[in-house]
Amino acid sequence: MSQKIDNLEVNYYKQLEQNIKDQSGFTEQIKDLAKQIESMKELLIKQIDSLKLENQNQIQQLQNQITSLQENQLSNITQFDELEMIKKWISDKQINLKLIHRATANGFQFEKINEKCSDKCKVILLVKTKEGRRFGFYADFFKNYNGLWQRQNPNIIFLFSLELKQKYTSNESNCQEAFYSSSLNILLGQGRDFHLFTNSNRNDTSYVNQKSCCQKEGLTGHALNGGIRNFTTSEVEIFEVV
Incomplete structure (x- = not known):
């Protein structure tokens, strides 16, 4: 057991x-x-x-x-791909545009433009002539300087052509006369490369030169406006970069 x-x-x-x-x-x-x-x-x-x-x-x-x-x-002036082209000229980063003035709706007078657009940072101004030419400029600050020239870095302010698909910066390393504005007109460049007058739809006193902003990119004469110096506008649009 x-x-x-x-x-x-x-x-x-x-x-x-x-x-x-x-x-x-x-x-x-x-x-x-x-x-x-x-x-x-x-x-x-x-x-x-x-x-x-x-x-x-x-x-x-x-x-x-x-x-x-x-x-x-x-926009009455630009096409989709042209807007994207302008944006890339300004910045590699994603940016948006806000329409703040259209001349056919808000007036071609500079009093109206300055009223709506002055003191805006990063502005694009587009012009369409009666002949259908389309060009303009970009500036890092827009205001009525009361007839005074502003000195600016040429990489911050430039002209461009939508037809030629090219932007044009100043030949000057630090342009003494980069931007001028008043209640009557706007000028860009020491050679008066772009000059837009008030009521530009009623006269042909506005004009383009290629003296200080376009030569290093190979543009001469008045090629920005198809070889013609003076122009009359059919539309002017201003966008704020936001």
Whole structure:
């Protein structure tokens, strides 16, 4: 009887030891499974974040396209790709444009222009002539300087042609006469490269030269206006860069 009891105890402990080993193995399996689940979770989180970022980029691209289309609809002068071209000339970063003056709606008088546009940072002025020529300028600050010339870095203020798809900066390293404005007119460049008078739709006193802002880009004479010096406008638009 004693031997049977001893055998039972031995078998019991062996079975208990085996059960412990089995449970230990099962625990390791659970740990491995938990690690696999955690890895899958991290992978899914990365995939979700990637999809969110891609989604945000797509949304931003759509918003930019909508903004550009809205800007294009606002303009009587430019086309979609031309607006994008002007934006790239100004900055590598994404920028938007806000129409603040249209001459056919708000007037060709400089009193009206100065009233709505003065003290605006980063302004684009576009001109369309009666012959259909389209050009203008960009300036980092616009105001009525009451007949005074302003000295500016030529990279901050420039002329451009939409037909020629080119911007033109000053030949001067630091232009002494970069920007001039009054209640009657605006001038750009030491060589009077761009001169726009009030009521420019009623006369042909406005003109272009290529003396200080265009020569290093190879433009001479009055090529900005198709070889003709003076012009009459059919539209003038001013956009603020925002």
